Amino acid sequence: MGVRETLGVYLRGIAMGAADAVPGVSGGTIALLTGIYPRLIGAVTAVEPDRVLSVLGTPFPDRRSEGIAAFREMDGLFLAALGLGIASAVVTVSRVLEHAMEAYPAATFGGFFGLIGASAWLLRGQMRLDTRGRWAAGIAGFGVAFLLSGQAEGALGHALPVTFLAGAIAVTAMILPGVSGSLLLLLLGQYEYMVTQLRKFVDGLLALVSGNTTGLPAETATIVTFLAGGVFGLFTVSHAVKWALDRRRAETMTFLVALVVGALRAPVVQAGSELPAGWTNSSIVVFLVTGGVGAALVLAVERVAGRDALE
Template sequence: MTDLRDWVAVYLKGIAMGCADAVPGVSGGTIALILGIYERLIAAVTAIDPDRIARVLAGVRPENLPDARAAFHETDGAFLAVLLAGIGTAVVVVLSGVSYLLATRPVATYGFFFGLIAASAAVLLGDVELDTPRRKGAAFTGFTVAFLASGYASTALSSSLPVIFVAGAVAVSAMILPGVSGSLLLVVLGQYEYMSGTVSRFVDGLAALALGNGVEGLVETVPPVVTFLGGGVVGVFTIAHAVKYALSRARAATIAFLVSLIVGALRAPLVEVSIRLGESGETWEAAAPRFALAAVAGAAVVLVLERYSGAIEY
């Protein structure tokens, strides 16, 4: 039987992953590698299938309880539940803080994100091989998609429920892939600031409900939060499996695509800052020092993580 201290350790590792997942440029999958739980995480996620889900749900009937427990054990359900609790705790706390920083210090916050993304791309470029036309084409496609989306999504995509569903599917599935940041893809899709603010208001609504102050705060935020999580569930069952398949069949081309996606996404923080400066009337010349200093800090975070994960093969 697993010791309570082991479950506390898993929860704390989930918190570390959640902190990484909540900021663009750092991958929760990379943190899982550093902490030594990546293979167990992938095995648990890919063990989940419709049959096992049905067997677990059938456990509501007493006669099916033994089989439901067996199915839950087959998916390493206890490990996933505790890990997800830690991830969820960190994501809520970090996104609430990020929402405040984006509202009060947008230039420095996006500068920090830029540094995270740039350093992540620089670290991962060493794994990219562009020695065949196929790999070059994959790299060009990844860069182009991210570069164009980074400019278009921020100004043209609304935060409608279908868009939020797709964003959830892409972001949550990316969170379990080393080197790919789910939050970065939210920035590319123009949904990061909206979702961080929504999560912050959702938490405030839960607190108000607990204090008996009504449900007004939840009425607005429950639909997008539930839609995002629903997209995340679909993403885990589809996109994550598709990327895993692509890695097994054409690893070098897939890596080239994913890393080029990160390089192209460097445009996203610059577009977001330009929008904020246009609204405030401040010039890039005045804002550049704050942006650059924050970018250096963000890059330093990634380089420290790389120092501890450099010996890990993924």
């Protein structure tokens, strides 16, 4: 890619990262909107474990040329530029959201509720309930999301294996227009935790670079583990999801849409736990108003992108 094309991919990554940082907004939809979705899917699914192992097993003198060939096959420069843009936006947006969740929980989680609800509404056409198997998929998706919402954090905690799992699952949202990686983190009870850890990690790096401290930030292990989970997810979970979409699209989409519907419980539970005085008439009004704003935002994006963006 030339410099101009690389910059364009980076800017698209920023747009995707800003969307992915917010539960209910899909980075995959932004990829469709900006015209890079087919290339993204091709690049992600080209990352094959066998290819990587083949390169690693090549004798050293030939490994460089094999590695360059594999990098090109996987559209590595495209993924690198896109990933850098996504990371830049996530770091920036997550800092704003962390403050918003602490200072304005009703408004923030109300906005999340609207974003998730509107996404579910737009995806409703992908749900099929015309066979027992599809009914089972829908019930399973809704049940999993509803039970996890508000319960997963206490059940799973924040140990490194959980962080690894969260990274592996969240990365699959890149190939699922309409389903947000942050939404999956919210369901797993890891969203607020990872936002806080990321902010502390970035602050620690800045302090290290400026000479105000020595040694890596304490959050390094968490961030590295999450990223490792994401890489693992690219090799495994994303391929499994693509396989399911290719062979059982109706059942898979029914499960995913039901998952989004069930996830509507998550921001309600999270807001209630963050409100000092619990739910009051004023906090309910704020929640509903910002929910309307969030829904309007998703509907506006869908109107610009066209319905094909969520299909």
